[in-house]
Amino acid sequence: MEKALQTMIDNMPSKTGKSLEEWTRILKEKSFSKHSEAVSFLKAEHGVTHGFANTIVTLSKKEDTSAKNLVLEQYNGKEALLPIYEKLISFIKTLGSDITVTPKKTSVSIIRKRQFVLIKPATKTRIDLGFKLKDKPTTERLENSGPFGTMCTHRVKISDMSDIDDELKEWIKEAYAKSI
Numbered sequence: 015m016e017k018a019l020q021t022m023i024d025n026m027p028s029k030t031g032k033s034l035e036e037w038t039r040i041l042k043e044k045s046f047s048k049h050s051e052a053v054s055f056l057k058a059e060h061g062v063t064h065g066f067a068n069t070i071v072t073l074s075k076k077e078d079t080s081a082k083n084l085v086l087e088q089y090n091g092k093e094a095l096l097p098i099y100e101k102l103i104s105f106i107k108t109l110g111s112d113i114t115v116t117p118k119k120t121s122v123s124i125i126r127k128r129q130f131v132l133i134k135p136a137t138k139t140r141i142d143l144g145f146k147l148k149d150k151p152t153t154e155r156l157e158n159s160g161p162f163g164t165m166c167t168h169r170v171k172i173s174d175m176s177d178i179d180d181e182l183k184e185w186i187k188e189a190y191a192k193s194i
Contacts, residue, residue, distance in 0.1 A: 022069055030062050030070075038074040049075075084117035092135045099141065101178050102133055109190045130193035131186060132166055141172045143182075145189045156185060 027033050032040075037056070046052040049071055056067035089096050099122075106124055107113060116123040124131035132144035144159060144166030152158050152168065159166040170182060 019069070022066070023073075026066065026070075030060070030066050034070065034073060037070045041071065041074045081115070081117045084119065085122065088117070088120060088122075088135050092138050094139070095135050095141055098172055098175055098178070099133060099135070101175060102141075102143070102172075105178065105183060106131065106186060106190075109187060113190075126190060126193040128193055129165070130189040132162060134162075136161075136171070139173055143170045143172055144168070145170070145185055146193065147185065147189055148192070150188075155181070 023034055026037070030037070040060075041052055041056075044052070044055065046055065052071040052074075053064070053067045056062040056070060057064060062070065085099070089099065103115060103122075106115075110126070112126055114125045116125060121132050121134040123129045124133070128146070130146050134142045134144065136142040142160070142162070144162040145156075145168040146166055147156075147168050150156070150168065155170060157169050157171075160169045162169055168185075170177075170185070172178065172182075
């Protein structure tokens with residue numbers, strides 16, 4: 015079903031004259047209260063077939079969950095932390111081409127074969143960086159996982175770019191190495 019939907023989205027510009035994004039903008043300008051009203055509008059005013067009209071209306075209502083938007087939502091009101099997040103991601107991506115960055119609603123999972131780091135904006139002034147470092151003793155800085163529970167074994171609190179130092183990078187490298 016997903017493949018058929020993607021084909022429909024890909025064919026939308028040639029079949030309807032506009033991309034999904036263009037149709038979504040048109041529908042947002044009108045703000046219909048009912049699904050059927052929007053479908054009827056697209057059919058009557060723009061000559062869109064029922065199948066495409068229904069798909070356009072349905073997809074235009076979906077919450078935007080693209081990776082970039084998920085991250086931006088996490089940092090809404092916490093924008094000062096975005097440069098720290100970006101520096102962490104930039105460093106992590108240097109570790110290997112087998113890394114997947116997976117934003118979720120409240121955090122970003124960093125995965126190799128399994129998750130090895132979790133980045134979460136904890137407050138307006140702090141990012142919590144969770145690690146999978148089994149059997150590693152805690153220190154004053156490398157705390158137990160705290161609110162991450164079993165998702166991580168350790169946590170480091172980051173409030174400033176200077177917190178992304180050699181020690182932190184070594185822990186990230188170690189977690190990456192153990193995530194095979």
